[in-house]
Amino acid sequence: MAYILRVIGEMFPDAHCELNHRNPFELTIAVLLSAQCTDETVNKVTADLFKKYETPADYLAVPLEELEQDIRRIGLYRNKASHIQKLCRMLLDEYGGEVPRRHEDLTRLPGVGRKTANVVVSNAFGVPAIAVDTHVERVSKRLGIAKADDSVLEVEKKLMKLVPREQWTDTHHRLIFFGRYHCKAQNPQCPVCPLLDLCKEGQQRMKMNTSRKAKAN
DNA sequence: AACTCGGGGCA
DNA sequence: TGCCCAGAGTT
Numbered sequence: 001m002a003y004i005l006r007v008i009g010e011m012f013p014d015a016h017c018e019l020n021h022r023n024p025f026e027l028t029i030a031v032l033l034s035a036q037c038t039d040e041t042v043n044k045v046t047a048d049l050f051k052k053y054e055t056p057a058d059y060l061a062v063p064l065e066e067l068e069q070d071i072r073r074i075g076l077y078r079n080k081a082s083h084i085q086k087l088c089r090m091l092l093d094e095y096g097g098e099v100p101r102r103h104e105d106l107t108r109l110p111g112v113g114r115k116t117a118n119v120v121v122s123n124a125f126g127v128p129a130i131a132v133d134t135h136v137e138r139v140s141k142r143l144g145i146a147k148a149d150d151s152v153l154e155v156e157k158k159l160m161k162l163v164p165r166e167q168w169t170d171t172h173h174r175l176i177f178f179g180r181y182h183c184k185a186q187n188p189q190c191p192v193c194p195l196l197d198l199c200k201e202g203q204q205r206m207k208m209n210t211s212r213k214a215k216a217n
Numbered sequence: 218a219a220c221t222c223g224g225g226g227c228a
Numbered sequence: 229t230g231c232c233c234a235g236a237g238t239t
Contacts, residue, residue: 019234035235041225042234075223114234133234176234185232186228198229 001162004143005171007194012177013168018043022125024099025091029084031119032111037075044091045074056088056097083111101125116152129167135179136172142183142201211217 009015019030026046034042049070053059060065066082068146086108091097099120100106106117118131130136132152138160140146145162146155163171182189190202 017234031234032236034233036222036233037224038226040233044225073224075225075233076221076235077223079222084235111236115235118232131234134232135234172234180234202230 001145004145004175004198005163005167008174008178011182011194015173015177017173017176019119020123022050022124022137024120025056027088027124028106028109028112028120031116032083032087032188032209033071033074033080034136035080035111035116036075036178041074045071056091059084059088062094079110086110087112099124103127122169122172128165130156130163130168130172132157132159132177134185136175138185139175139179139183142188143195143199180192 017039019027019034019042022030023119029049030042030046052070060106064081064085066153067084068077071081071084074080091099092107095105100109101121103117104202106112106120107114115131117202118129121127122129122131131141132155137146137152137155140155141148142161143146143187146158150158159171160168182193186204188205189194190199191203193199193202196202196206
């Protein structure tokens, strides 16, 4: 595992996301919005969104329909807009307008589940955590770190057991970059992958590709 | 465990 | 055109 992380770290020496360089409130909104859409899309939308809305009160000052239109390009926008307004109401009513630091408080917020809460505590409050998103899950299973039928929670536990606690957050970022730009869902870069030697799935994919080419010829 | 929300990016 | 995306809530 240490070898895998070192190789990936060399492939992506500055593995970090723009989402993480925000204050806790904006980070929470950004990660909530990022569900089932790429963070590049989120960055485009939040660039304008965070100029218009700065505080929880700002999100509550407009009709729901207006907020829906402001985030429409992200997708799943009706759910997300509704969650954001309810979340802001809870922050003002129960947490003094601040994002709570405790994981169990975060998951009480509408639209904030386990993964989002992990991202917030690790990137906003410096608490080591691993959020198993689609990239982390796919990469972990392809590399054999987790089994194909492992649940998201099981993948998270295995990663935490394999990596020292102080490296959880960094490991999370590395696996995301590896999954997004190299070990992609479609067309993974197996032929040029430095981890091919220890990746059974990658070797299988290479075989399938060569046999398919032979068939075509 | 399965279903629903959903527009944008990409091949 | 079809697949995928820093998921969460409901049933």
